[in-house]
Amino acid sequence: MDNSSFHFPLFPYKARIIGALLILPGLFFGYLYFFGSRPTFFETKVFAIVTTYMENRFFVIAKTNLLDELFSIFCISGLTLLVFSREKREKDGYDLIRAKALIKAVYIALGIWLCSFLLIFGWAIFVVSTLLFIIFLITYYVVFRILITKMADSN
Numbered sequence: 001m002d003n004s005s006f007h008f009p010l011f012p013y014k015a016r017i018i019g020a021l022l023i024l025p026g027l028f029f030g031y032l033y034f035f036g037s038r039p040t041f042f043e044t045k046v047f048a049i050v051t052t053y054m055e056n057r058f059f060v061i062a063k064t065n066l067l068d069e070l071f072s073i074f075c076i077s078g079l080t081l082l083v084f085s086r087e088k089r090e091k092d093g094y095d096l097i098r099a100k101a102l103i104k105a106v107y108i109a110l111g112i113w114l115c116s117f118l119l120i121f122g123w124a125i126f127v128v129s130t131l132l133f134i135i136f137l138i139t140y141y142v143v144f145r146i147l148i149t150k151m152a153d154s155n
Contacts, residue, residue, distance in 0.1 A: 008095050011085040019081030026074025033067035042066045072130065079137040083144075097147045105140035 032038060043065045051062040087094060109132060116128045 006095060008084075008098050011081055013086045013088050015081045015085040019078040019083075019085065022074050022078030022081065024078075026071055026078055029067050029074060030071035033065075033071055038065050038067060040065075042070070072134075075134050076137070079134065079141070083137050083141045087148075093151065094148070097151060098144060101140055101144035101147055104143045105136055108139045108143075109136040 032042075043063060045061050045063050046066070048060055048062045048064075049058065051057050051060060051064075053062070112135060113129070113132055116125060116132075120128055
């Protein structure tokens with residue numbers, strides 16, 4: 001397969017705007033969860049396949065504060081739309097740059113994850129592991145932007 005026949009399946013450019021708008025409430029929910037007061041308004045009963053708060057329970061209705069779930073869902077959805085949307089002026093060669101950025105982001109994320117297992121212990125490693133996908137998406141986006149800038153500077 002030659003380079004010209006492969007194209008990443010991407011969202012339309014306007015999906016970026018939706019993505020950015022989803023990230024904003026996600027960051028707000030994350031702030032409330034990690035640094036705020038965790039308002040009781042967000043506590044609700046949910047169906048859980050597994051819950052391990054006080055004991056291991058399976059297929060139950062459990063009470064939880066939804067802030068961390070809302071943070072993850074909004075940020076991951078928003079970043080996905082932002083990262084995997086076409087450029088306003090899509091150019092030849094961007095798919096190759098996307099592939100390079102993807103590989104570099106995987107290496108960086110794996111490096112962070114391995115270092116985390118060496119330096120972080122207890123339940124905190126699960127929080128880091130959860131945040132790692134968000135870190136991966138951000139890393140990919142930053143690397144992609146750097147590579148596009150280098151391509152533009154070299155032309």
